[in-house]
Every structure is written in C-alpha cells, then in structure tokens.
Amino acid sequence: MKIVITAGAPASGKTSILFKTIRYLKGLNVKVAVAKLDCLKSHDQKVYEALNIPVITGLSQNLCPDHFLAINIIEIFNWAKEKGADYLIVETAGLCNRCAPFIDRALNICVIDCLSSIKVPEKLGPIVTTADIILISKVDMVSQAEREVFVYNLVKLNPNAQILEVNGLSGFGSQKIGNIILNSPDYHTIAGDFLRHSMPSATCSYCVGEIRIGNTYQQGIINKIDFSKGSEFSYV
C-alpha cells in the first residue's frame, strides 16, 4: 500500500486539494482510503464520503494532533488495508510549526497557504524541512512575482522537496499531485518505521492538566524567556 501524509495549518486548503486529487485518482480506478485527523471537530468526513471511498475521522482531543498521529498511524494503516485500499491518504492538522507528523515510508506532503505564510517562510519549521512535497495553495490570490520569491526561499529551507503551486477551488495542480502519488513506493507494513522529526521534549506540569499559573506549580522541563536579550529601552 502507498501511504501519503498531508499536513498543514487550518484553512490552508488541504481538504479541497486532496478532494480534487482523489477524484482524479478515482478516475484512474485507484482504490483510496482517507483518514482525517483533527483536534476538536471535523466535518470533512462527509466531504470525502461523497467520493464513495472508505473514510475515518480521528479527533486528538487533549493531545497534540502530531502525537496523536504517531500513536495511531499503524492502526490507521491496518484499517485501510482491511478496507481493501491500495492508497492511504492521511490528512492531519499542523498547528504550531514545532513538529511534523511525517514518517520515513510515507510520501509526506505539506500544504502552505501562500496568503498567510509568504512573509515569513522561516517561521515554518520541520513541516517544511522534512516534507517530500510542498504545496503552495491559493496561488490565484498572490502575484506571480511574490510566489517566485516565496518558492526561492522554500528551496533554501528544503532543497530536496518538490514544490507545486495549487488552487484547491479550481483543482489546478491536482493532476500533478496525483501523478506523484501514483509513482510513490508501496509498503506492506509501516511497523518499525521512524518519525522524520522528534516531538517536543514537553513534559511540564501544564502537559498533564495543571491550570494554575506560578512557579510553585511548574515542574518537569521548564524553559524560561531570557529577558537580558530584550531591547535597551525602558520607561524607568
């Protein structure tokens, strides 16, 4: 089975472009299953169901969705296999840019909204640097000139990734993505595979449900801001 993991910020256009891509793949008689991972709520299962394919939704609730993916990915893989799919496409949220939900054996796709990210490509962390494919969405909204500068900066961050410009509304780019997915490698299992990037070393008291603020309540790994690095200016 081929496995594709797609991650990106909320409302960056993941579902729209994946929907068009899967529709293209279905036209070529490819059997696709989709797993949608989100935090609190997701209505996208209905969207994908319209394509007559197996769909499952996983909500991470109190967990970070990237951790949630790492914990569940083998079960998701087996589920897709049982459904008779040849292709598993996982769509997951990318929230804080600290982590990336990518694994070695998958085709890892990151979706970036060029309207929101064009100014600060360096803010995008491992989700860009460890991706195989970078999709720049909403390209119909931003000038060609700015997009070319953006692509130039992304190449500096990740010289190995293929960068494609897409428009989820019109479906522009979906055929190209589909062809890349068709040519990605097949795996019988993903057991024993590795995450491309480690998850944060975040085991502080707030991870386990603490809500009181103050040093007394802080335990575990604590990372404080270094205030000596601030600007010189002061009112006193």
Add this chain to the structure above:
Amino acid sequence: MFNKLMIVGGKDKTGSEELVKELTLEKGNIYTIVGPTGSGKTQLIEDIECLSDGSGLTKRKILLNNGLSPDNYRSSYQNRLVSHLSQNMHFILDMSVEGFLEMRLQCTNFNSLSKSTQEIIECANELSGEKIYGDYSLTKLSGGQSRALMIADVAINGTTPIILIDEIENAGIDRLKAMEILMDSDKIILVVTHDPLLALYGNKRIVMQNGGISKIINRNQFEISLLKKLHSINKITAGIRNDLRIGKELRKEGYYELQSVLE
C-alpha cells in the same frame, strides 16, 4: 529553446473523442481560450502545465517541439511552465516597490542578463494611468498600478515559456499596450476571458465545450476592425473615467466623439 507545444486531442467529458485532434501553440501568438464555466478551460491549462502524457483525465498529450523529454523540461523550469496573471491577484508583502524588485531580481535572474528595477518600473508606468515610484509601498498600489507592475514583471522577469492571463480588469491600465509588451517577451500567451476586447486581442481562439477543444477560430478581418472600434470606445470610457477622477464636471461639448450617440 522552446518554440512550439503540440496538444494531441483526448476525450471530452462524455468520453467521446475531442473534436480538435491536434493543435500547435507557437510563440508570438495570442491564444484566447473561450467557453462557459465547466467547459474545461482550467483543465486544459492543467494539462499543459503538467505536460500530460495521455494518462490523465482528458487523455490529452502535450508534446514539445524540440524532442526534449518532459522531465528535462520540468527541471529546467523549476517545475513551472506557466506564469499566471489574474484579476484576483494581489501584492501582499509589506515592502517598497524598489525593495521588492531588488529581492526578486536576486532570487530569479541569477543566470540571465538582469534588468534594473528601474526598467521594470518604467515598463509598468507605460501601462498604468497613475505613475508608480520606487518608494511606494507594494500593498498600497491601486488595482491598476498593481496589475501594471505584475504584467511588467512577468514580461521582463518571467522565466516560464508560457504566460496565462486569466481576465485583467478594465480600469486604469492600457490593455492593448500590455498585450504588446507581453508579445515582445517571446512567449506563448494564453488568455482566458469573456471580455470582448481582451478576447479579440487573440489572433486565435480556442473554443472549449464539454471538457474538450471543439474548434479553433482564426481571427477574421471583421473581428480585427471590430477590435479597433471597441478599442476607441474603450478609450472614450477611459477618458470619462479620468475626467471624473480629477474632479471635472462633464459637459456635452467635451465629448465630440460621442455626439452621434448623445443626439
């Protein structure tokens, strides 16, 4: 270098053979793509952009003239064959025009003879009603100024062999001049539009129907004269717009060209 691109017909949405079996796109031509929503305009561009090998939805094949394999072509153009210009596009970087163009030149023109930022601004000013200065902020440019700068940039800095224009608005920009500048850039130009003036700029029209190319119309003599007429009407409207903008009161005697209409 890239001269021609051949489209070999595939299937339309009903699964029957595309009516136009073969179409060659050549440099120095403007191709207008017309057809109602859902007729397959975007899909045609998509097929060209990914150099379809006949396995896609439309079964179209895109061939290059010089026998260069598509894979070579993709890498030599950083995976992009088509530069886009559309009505919905905006500049979103909070920078000066000059600062941005300098950054842009550093990123993109590493191997060709670079033009100065001043040349690009001058070119844009030939198109725009209101002058653009280097210290203007990109995001504060008017609609016409933005479009003029985008066109100048694509014509001068563009690295792709094809330019796609997806409607450009009427206001504040000399479209005939824009088409001339783009023509000079030695590229294949595709225009998707329902605007009569813009559609008639194309010397060939690709008619889309039901997902397939149904026919190719070569612009005839009447259409050329019609284009001239439409252009003078457009000039009159542009004049009125400008008069209103500078705060003039419009009077009948100011519009000799319109006398026959006003009678």
